Amino acid sequence: xxxxxxxxxxxxxxxxxxxxxxxxxxxxxxxxxxxxxxxxxxxxxxxxxxxxxxxxxxxxxxxxxxxxxxxxxxxxxxxxxxxxxxx
Amino acid sequence: xxxxxxxxxxxxxxxxxxxxxxxxxxxxxxxxxxxxxxxxxxxxxxxxxxxxxxxxxxxxxxxxxxxxxxxxxxxxxxxxxxxxxxxxxxxxxxxxxxxxxxxxxxxxxxxxxxxxxxxxxxxxxxxxxxx
Numbered sequence: 001x002x003x004x005x006x007x008x009x010x011x012x013x014x015x016x017x018x019x020x021x022x023x024x025x026x027x028x029x030x031x032x033x034x035x036x037x038x039x040x041x042x043x044x045x046x047x048x049x050x051x052x053x054x055x056x057x058x059x060x061x062x063x064x065x066x067x068x069x070x071x072x073x074x075x076x077x078x079x080x081x082x083x084x085x086x087x
Numbered sequence: 088x089x090x091x092x093x094x095x096x097x098x099x100x101x102x103x104x105x106x107x108x109x110x111x112x113x114x115x116x117x118x119x120x121x122x123x124x125x126x127x128x129x130x131x132x133x134x135x136x137x138x139x140x141x142x143x144x145x146x147x148x149x150x151x152x153x154x155x156x157x158x159x160x161x162x163x164x165x166x167x168x169x170x171x172x173x174x175x176x177x178x179x180x181x182x183x184x185x186x187x188x189x190x191x192x193x194x195x196x197x198x199x200x201x202x203x204x205x206x207x208x209x210x211x212x213x214x215x216x217x218x
Contacts, residue, residue: 044189044190044191044192044215045162045163045192045213045215047189047192048187048188048189048192048193048194048213049165049194049213051187051189052186052187052194055187064189064190067189067190
């Protein structure tokens with residue numbers, strides 16, 4: 001089911017942040033924050049929106065210190081984080 | 088009634104004071120619309136000022152203190168809608184609830200009503216706390 005989770009996470013990112021792009025266009029390893037290679041360039045306000053969306057979508061609680069380290073570094077990292085939290 | 092001034096000077100201070108606290112960073116704030124405030128724009132009380140009012144109310148409930156200078160600023164809006172623009176003499180009530188927090192970014196849901204309970208505006212504001 002991992003691909004389903006990636007698809008769900010990408011759709012969540014686009015929906016929650018009101019991005020005008022195809023969710024499938026988000027690369028699995030692209031950095032979500034900053035302007036890195038292929039990154040989405042999200043900022044701290046986007047981070048809060050994303051955290052609220054993840055909490056609602058997956059029924060998990062995200063702590064401050066978990067964001068910006070590696071949990072929200074990319075789609076793959078976020079999927080790993082969701083799996084670990086849901087386990 | 089606990090009336091605390093905000094560190095916002097005329098003509099950009101809209102929230103008068105806290106009417107009721109219902110939890111950490113949430114409760115009800117009062118705002119009297121004066122003719123001077125309405126004169127911020129020649130066309131009357133600007134719709135954008137209602138979002139600023141919700142942000143000021145949220146920061147006031149979150150511990151805004153005039154003695155400590157500015158405590159935050161409006162950084163984002165979402166799903167914010169305005170039913171009607173206030174007029175001088177209106178006494179508005181702003182009900183604020185905490186939606187979420189991440190570091191110094193805090194999101195609040197706000198509902199603005201008039202003295203008769205009529206809808207004025209509602210929506211979410213995100214503020215960045217700090218100077």
